[in-house]
Amino acid sequence: MAAQAQQETALDSLRDREIGVEQEHLDRVYRRLEEKIHEAEFLMHDAAQRGQVGTPGALAERDAQVFRAGIHLSRLNNEFEDFLFGRIDLLRGKDGKKGPDGAYTAVEPAEGSVREDNTADIAETLHIGRIGVLDQDYAPLVIDWRAPAAAPFYRSTPVDPGRVVRRRVIRSKGRKVLGVEDDLMRPELTAFLDGHELPVIGDGALMAALGQARSHTMRDIVASIQAEQDLVIRAPAASVTYVEGGPGTGKTAVALHRAAYLLYQDRRRYAGGILIVSPTPLLVAYTEGVLPSLGEEGQVAIRAIGSLVDGAEATLYDSPSVARAKGSSRMLRVLRKAARGALELNDSPARLRVVAFGRRLELEAEQLADIRRAALGGTAPVNLLRPRARKLLLDALWEQSGAAGRHTDPELAAELRSSFDEDITSEDAFIAFLDAWWPELTPAAVLDAMADERRLGRWARRILNPGEIRKVARSLRRDGHSVHDIAMLDELQAILGAPARPRKRRELDPLDQLTGLEELMPVREESQRERAERLAQERTEYAHVIVDEAQDVTPMQWRMIGRRGRHATWTVVGDPAQSSWSDPDEAAEARDEALGTRPRRRFELTVNYRNPAEIAELASKVLALAMPGSASPKAVRSTGVEPRFTVVDHTLAETVRAEAARLLERVDGTVGVVVAMQRREEARRWLAGLGDRVVALGSLEAKGLEYDATVVVSPAEIADESPAGLRVLYVALTRATQQLTVVSAERDEPDATGVPDLLRD
Numbered sequence: 144m145a146a147q148a149q150q151e152t153a154l155d156s157l158r159d160r161e162i163g164v165e166q167e168h169l170d171r172v173y174r175r176l177e178e179k180i181h182e183a184e185f186l187m188h189d190a191a192q193r194g195q196v197g198t199p200g201a202l203a204e205r206d207a208q209v210f211r212a213g214i215h216l217s218r219l220n221n222e223f224e225d226f227l228f229g230r231i232d233l234l235r236g237k238d239g240k241k242g243p244d245g246a247y248t249a250v251e252p253a254e255g256s257v258r259e260d261n262t263a264d265i266a267e268t269l270h271i272g273r274i275g276v277l278d279q280d281y282a283p284l285v286i287d288w289r290a291p292a293a294a295p296f297y298r299s300t301p302v303d304p305g306r307v308v309r310r311r312v313i314r315s316k317g318r319k320v321l322g323v324e325d326d327l328m329r330p331e332l333t334a335f336l337d338g339h340e341l342p343v344i345g346d347g348a349l350m351a352a353l354g355q356a357r358s359h360t361m362r363d364i365v366a367s368i369q370a371e372q373d374l375v376i377r378a379p380a381a382s383v384t385y386v387e388g389g390p391g392t393g394k395t396a397v398a399l400h401r402a403a404y405l406l407y408q409d410r411r412r413y414a415g416g417i418l419i420v421s422p423t424p425l426l427v428a429y430t431e432g433v434l435p436s437l438g439e440e441g442q443v444a445i446r447a448i449g450s451l452v453d454g455a456e457a458t459l460y461d462s463p464s465v466a467r468a469k470g471s472s473r474m475l476r477v478l479r480k481a482a483r484g485a486l487e488l489n490d491s492p493a494r495l496r497v498v499a500f501g502r503r504l505e506l507e508a509e510q511l512a513d514i515r516r517a518a519l520g521g522t523a524p525v526n527l528l529r530p531r532a533r534k535l536l537l538d539a540l541w542e543q544s545g546a547a548g549r550h551t552d553p554e555l556a557a558e559l560r561s562s563f564d565e566d567i568t569s570e571d572a573f574i575a576f577l578d579a580w581w582p583e584l585t586p587a588a589v590l591d592a593m594a595d596e597r598r599l600g601r602w603a604r605r606i607l608n609p610g611e612i613r614k615v616a617r618s619l620r621r622d623g624h625s626v627h628d629i630a631m632l633d634e635l636q637a638i639l640g641a642p643a644r645p646r647k648r649r650e651l652d653p654l655d656q657l658t659g660l661e662e663l664m665p666v667r668e669e670s671q672r673e674r675a676e677r678l679a680q681e682r683t684e685y686a687h688v689i690v691d692e693a694q695d696v697t698p699m700q701w702r703m704i705g706r707r708g709r710h711a712t713w714t715v716v717g718d719p720a721q722s723s724w725s726d727p728d729e730a731a732e733a734r735d736e737a738l739g740t741r742p743r744r745r746f747e748l749t750v751n752y753r754n755p756a757e758i759a760e761l762a763s764k765v766l767a768l769a770m771p772g773s774a775s776p777k778a779v780r781s782t783g784v785e786p787r788f789t790v791v792d793h794t795l796a797e798t799v800r801a802e803a804a805r806l807l808e809r810v811d812g813t814v815g816v817v818v819a820m821q822r823r824e825e826a827r828r829w830l831a832g833l834g835d836r837v838v839a840l841g842s843l844e845a846k847g848l849e850y851d852a853t854v855v856v857s858p859a860e861i862a863d864e865s866p867a868g869l870r871v872l873y874v875a876l877t878r879a880t881q882q883l884t885v886v887s888a889e890r891d892e893p894d895a896t897g898v899p900d901l902l903r904d
């Protein structure tokens with residue numbers, strides 16, 4: 144016992160000493176950052192005085208770096224726990240070349256860097272953090288996690304260590320180092336640093352990160368990105384990066400880190416903005432803090448797919464059959480007909496009567512119909528065809544007036560015609576007629592028109608079936624929009640060409656490339672965040688588009704997203720096994736159309752970082768039913784806590800409430816109660832008073848989210864709710880990081896131990 148205690152004390156003091164070493168380094172970094180903030184203030188002041196602020200090229204890259212470092216200092220102090228989070232100790236590299244960040248560039252060790260007796264000297268030590276910091280002599284104090292020199296921190300493994308001997312994760316809060324965890328990449332070596340043997344502390348940072356309690360917001364994973372994830376994050380931006388992986392493999396986390404990486408790589412190129420499309424506002428809220436924690440916010444817009452159209456916000460859900468009709472590419476044909484048909488609403492006038500050159504002229508219903516048909520020929524946007532229709536009306540009236548033959552001299556004839564046109568177009572009756580006969584249509588007006596079942600029946604004949612027509616029309620009579628209506632509105636906007644906002648060309652302002660400047664320039668009226676939001680609102684196309692949960696994007700939604708990235712490069716992440724869309728083939732076709740012929744680079748993520756093995760194993764039973772033959776991702780940890788099965792005792796409400804309360808006592812963080820969509824309102828009431836660590840969610844709302852523990856209520860009910868119900872159930876079962884309780888109702892046909900039919904072997 145005494146020997147063990149002695150050993151523990153020795154380890155503790157070794158740990159303390161190593162924490163002290165890192166503390167010393169962190170102190171140096173902060174001293175340097177403070178110098179930089181003073182430099183930054185001086186430069187900003189100087190630049191402003193010389194009137195140079197805002198002119199491209201006024202600030203050199205070096206200054207930009209100074210600014211960035213300075214700007215972040217106060218935020219790093221206040222907001223982030225671990226500005227500095229990593230360190231690698233490296234062998235001598237093959238060549239002696241250094242990159243722009245001051246680190247040696249070679250990935251492989253130099254010959255002779257390991258001696259025959261398996262000893263070696265550490266030739267280079269790099270610290271990795273959220274931004275890069277150089278000392279006065281341009282030697283790297285901290286390497287930005289996105290810089291090439293930081294890649295070995297993520298990529299090195301004992302199988303393929305490269306130059307890395309020891310990889311250390313540093314846990315710090317503000318200016319204080321709290322702990323260190325080491326992994327040895329070359330355990331066979333005895334390595335020396337400054338003549339002392341390299342010590343090794345702890346047993347890995349990943350497990351520590353995974354076991355932490357969850358809050359209602361996602362954390363970045365910058366300190367523990369794994370090699371297969373790093374490959375995706377740093378993949379070249381060209382064309383389409385396509386990532387598949389099961390639940391919990393880090394797809395969302397990787398997508399967010401990739402946005403930060405791309406901005407770091409080529410800030411100028413991505414001044415055109417990066418759009419991240421997320422399936423629900425809940426997931427947007429959950430992930431919103433990650434990019435600021437990585438030092439990025441300005442150029443990235445994270446938008447829910449129901450908020451992509453300005454001025455409209457999805458607040459309603461559609462039943463699966465309505466969603467299916469609205470989301471499918473058949474709807475495109477319906478919308479095209481509706482946009483043209485809607486011209487005839489509002490008691491479109493049956494005849495046109497005007498007076499020109501003292502003569503009464505009149506066009507009858509039939510002539511008007513012919514003119515409308517002629518004007519609508521072709522595919523140009525309906526609203527933009529109005530001038531053409533106007534011209535055809537004037538042609539017909541001109542012909543009727545008989546004035547055409549009055550002059551043989553072409554110049555005089557043209558003059559006469561022009562005064563004829565002027566005469567008519569200034570007439571109130573003509574203006575009123577045109578407004579009523581060819582109104583300027585808005586997407587909302589057309590959608591409203593489709594709420595009339597008879598009309599929709601006309602426009603959707605032989606495209607939707609009568610049942611679909613009835614249900615779609617009824618759904619459009621509700622107050623508010625569903626997520627599928629938003630894609631329809633966007634499509635209508637394209638079909639109508641409704642009032643296009645003039646595009647503002649934006650000067651590339653070097654200050655835009657820096658985030659958080661308002662902290663240094665309090666005189667600016669608009670905060671950086673407000674400005675970023677405004678720019679994001681004004682932006683209609685992006686330089687890079689990231690689509691999260693891509694398996695759920697419907698054909699109509701792909702068209703909507705595609706319009707925002709016509710010239711963009713793309714990152715698309717998803718998991719077919721979690722798709723709530725009933726016809727994946729149709730969606731894949733629409734996706735391919737949106738992405739065009741750009742070449743795809745495919746990646747697969749294979750490790751489940753969220754669920755413990757006990758929960759992952761249960762979920763894999765549903766996966767086998769939902770997508771026979773597809774492989775489950777490998778869970779990296781086990782908690783020893785098996786999922787719990789209970790059956791309804793007395794009422795569903797009481798049982799679920801009791802199970803949620805039980806889990807609240809067992810975990811420190813959040814508890815999610817997942818129910819079928821139709822129950823989500825009542826489920827919120829069941830949990831009233833249990834506090835804000837617990838939330839109730841409809842199965843579709845659970846997408847992408849995670850909780851310490853979950854209660855999944857009636858698997859059969861969730862599975863039966865839509866044609867893709869089994870895949871939705873798979874999503875529901877894979878949300879927990881610690882514990883899972885399944886509550887079965889009668890329809891679940893639980894066995895004697897409470898296991899429902901769907902989850903039995």
Ligand SMILES: Nc1ncnc2c1ncn2[C@@H]1O[C@H](COP(=O)(O)OP(=O)(O)OP(=O)(O)O)[C@@H](O)[C@H]1O
Pocket residue numbers: 349352353362363364367368369372388389390391392393394395396397718721752753846847848849877
């Ligand atoms: N390298 C990592 N280090 C620490 N945590 C990680 C790592 N990779 C993923 N995680 C964590 O695992 C969880 C799942 O990640 P994420 O939500 O990105 O997965 P996903 O593939 O998008 O899942 P789903 O398909 O279910 O939405 C998150 O809590 C995330 O922080």
